[in-house]
Amino acid sequence: MSVVLIVNSGSSSFKYQLLDVEAAAPLAEGLVERIGQHMGTATHEVHSVAGAEGEHVQELPIPDHTTGFQVMLAAFAAHGPSLTQHAPVAVGHRVVHGGSRYISPTPITAEVERGIDELAVLAPLHNPGALEGIRAAKRAFGDLEHVAVFDTAFHQTLAPAAYTYAIDREVAGAHRIRRYGFHGTSHKFVSDAAARFLGRPTAELKQIVFHLGNGASVTAVDGGRSVETSMGMTPLEGLVMGTRSGDIDPAVLFHLHRRAGMTVDAIDELLNKRSGLLGLSGVSDMRDLQRQAGDGDTDASLALDVYIHRLRAYAGAYLAQLGGADVISFTAGVGENSPMVRSRALATLGFAGVRLDESRNQSADRGIRVISADDSAVVVLVVPTDEELEIGRQTLAVLADGQGAEVPPADAAAVAGFWRDARAAHPELPEAAPEAWAFGATRAHADGLLALVRDGIKTATASSLWDYEATGEALPQAGEYSIILDGAGAPRAVIRTTQVQVVAFDEVSAEHARAEGEDDRSLRSWREIHERYWRAHAESSRGFAPDMPVVCERFELVFQEGSD
Ligand SMILES: Nc1ncnc2c1ncn2[C@@H]1O[C@H](COP(=O)(O)OP(=O)(O)O)[C@@H](O)[C@H]1O
Ligand SMILES: CC(=O)OP(=O)(O)O
Numbered sequence: 001m002s003v004v005l006i007v008n009s010g011s012s013s014f015k016y017q018l019l020d021v022e023a024a025a026p027l028a029e030g031l032v033e034r035i036g037q038h039m040g041t042a043t044h045e046v047h048s049v050a051g052a053e054g055e056h057v058q059e060l061p062i063p064d065h066t067t068g069f070q071v072m073l074a075a076f077a078a079h080g081p082s083l084t085q086h087a088p089v090a091v092g093h094r095v096v097h098g099g100s101r102y103i104s105p106t107p108i109t110a111e112v113e114r115g116i117d118e119l120a121v122l123a124p125l126h127n128p129g130a131l132e133g134i135r136a137a138k139r140a141f142g143d144l145e146h147v148a149v150f151d152t153a154f155h156q157t158l159a160p161a162a163y164t165y166a167i168d169r170e171v172a173g174a175h176r177i178r179r180y181g182f183h184g185t186s187h188k189f190v191s192d193a194a195a196r197f198l199g200r201p202t203a204e205l206k207q208i209v210f211h212l213g214n215g216a217s218v219t220a221v222d223g224g225r226s227v228e229t230s231m232g233m234t235p236l237e238g239l240v241m242g243t244r245s246g247d248i249d250p251a252v253l254f255h256l257h258r259r260a261g262m263t264v265d266a267i268d269e270l271l272n273k274r275s276g277l278l279g280l281s282g283v284s285d286m287r288d289l290q291r292q293a294g295d296g297d298t299d300a301s302l303a304l305d306v307y308i309h310r311l312r313a314y315a316g317a318y319l320a321q322l323g324g325a326d327v328i329s330f331t332a333g334v335g336e337n338s339p340m341v342r343s344r345a346l347a348t349l350g351f352a353g354v355r356l357d358e359s360r361n362q363s364a365d366r367g368i369r370v371i372s373a374d375d376s377a378v379v380v381l382v383v384p385t386d387e388e389l390e391i392g393r394q395t396l397a398v399l400a401d402g403q404g405a406e407v408p409p410a411d412a413a414a415v416a417g418f419w420r421d422a423r424a425a426h427p428e429l430p431e432a433a434p435e436a437w438a439f440g441a442t443r444a445h446a447d448g449l450l451a452l453v454r455d456g457i458k459t460a461t462a463s464s465l466w467d468y469e470a471t472g473e474a475l476p477q478a479g480e481y482s483i484i485l486d487g488a489g490a491p492r493a494v495i496r497t498t499q500v501q502v503v504a505f506d507e508v509s510a511e512h513a514r515a516e517g518e519d520d521r522s523l524r525s526w527r528e529i530h531e532r533y534w535r536a537h538a539e540s541s542r543g544f545a546p547d548m549p550v551v552c553e554r555f556e557l558v559f560q561e562g563s564d
């Protein structure tokens, strides 16, 4: 099974995909836009083998990412595909800023959520939305592994000479000021895809990747490692973008503050949202810009010239940093679709042996393709990026590694010590420690459900009778004690089973659902969560059926670590 739900949260929008990673085929995708404005838009597109099957668009106010997430779930419920039939095995989240801390895809524990929150000071436009998306997704898919894939991770191989700004070292250190780089998921995907396409090991190749979307960055990749990239501490540095200035003399900011009386927030807004192509020409979209330049609009022509001028400067600099390149790739909206930009960006690189074949460059073909001439010293490619597929792959790789997937077994000495403490507080407990186990399927799920138990919200659990039969384990009995582990396998609580009943899935009561304490505690959400759980995690090959026998267990909390 390789279906993953990908959530790519932006500052005021999020994109999602339900993706079959092995088949590299989305089952559905969508975009929730203009979150926080008085009217938002949600677009949901269902795919079939034949391709996209039509879009469902709705306009409605979407005050925050949490609501946006509910809108997405409602779109799946209304238009399909069914999230229980095509149950994702994990949720992969794009997180823009991982600082120096997160250098690989990371299972999202409560600690990682705190880390992402803390890094919001470095990415105020991006990280808060990502965190809201994560929290909403965890509420809806508490039983699944959630993995964060960071834009910055691929650039953690930058050498100090490449990531250090030439400013006072103490100031920089105190405020974590350095270059981090972004769009790493795309730069990695494209450089790997280019190597595969050329049939050459990544380790042998020197590559330059131009990711030219709304946000734009270029990366020098040497042997599969990012060695230089144009975005810095934030995604504002580097190339000219749709609405961002890219490189600028920092003294311009002081000048705007001192002379024009602009506040820091106003300057931030100016450089991030009202500069770049938009600031120069009034339009941020490259299609509009090309049209206007073609119609003789001089502002649009200048904007295009500034855009190209910067691309050439970076191309030259990166050729110099790498000592020449084997491959130059173009990707993202502009890179994949604008032959004019590609052609002009490379026009002055003849001295380095870079030669485009204009008919290849102009071709309307889609997919990965060569656009350089056969005698070009550097192969130039167009490589459609697929950040979602890369996030899906990295998410599955985390699962396959077992990193954070399953709760590790309890340490016997820790259990013995914990049981001594429990018996000191509750002399009625038997001498021999009972079985120690964790709720749920993953570490994060175990922590989440344990917290509900400790708060007195969760007093029931359900298991598949088929799973007991498949594993040969004995059914629980009223009066038995259990030690409950947290996600790290540490003993945290003692519960006592008070009642055990076997009930058909479709006859489990609303009262039982409420006692399970999950999500909104309704029978509807209990059914959804448990159907998905057994489809994904059942030990018996029979998995899930609407009338399957369910062992409904009620319990009481007897003792928890930290209480007396
Ligand atoms: N056919 C095209 N010709 C030129 N530019 C295009 C074309 N199609 C899309 N683009 C440009 O791609 C940009 C958006 O790129 P994209 O990678 O989708 O951005 P993002 O993911 O950052 O929002 C826009 O500036 C858009 O004008
Ligand atoms: C990091 C960044 O700039 O992302 P985007 O291109 O999605 O705005």
Ligand SMILES: [Mg+2]
Pocket (backbone or CB within 6 Å): 213, 214, 215
């Ligand atoms: Mg983008």
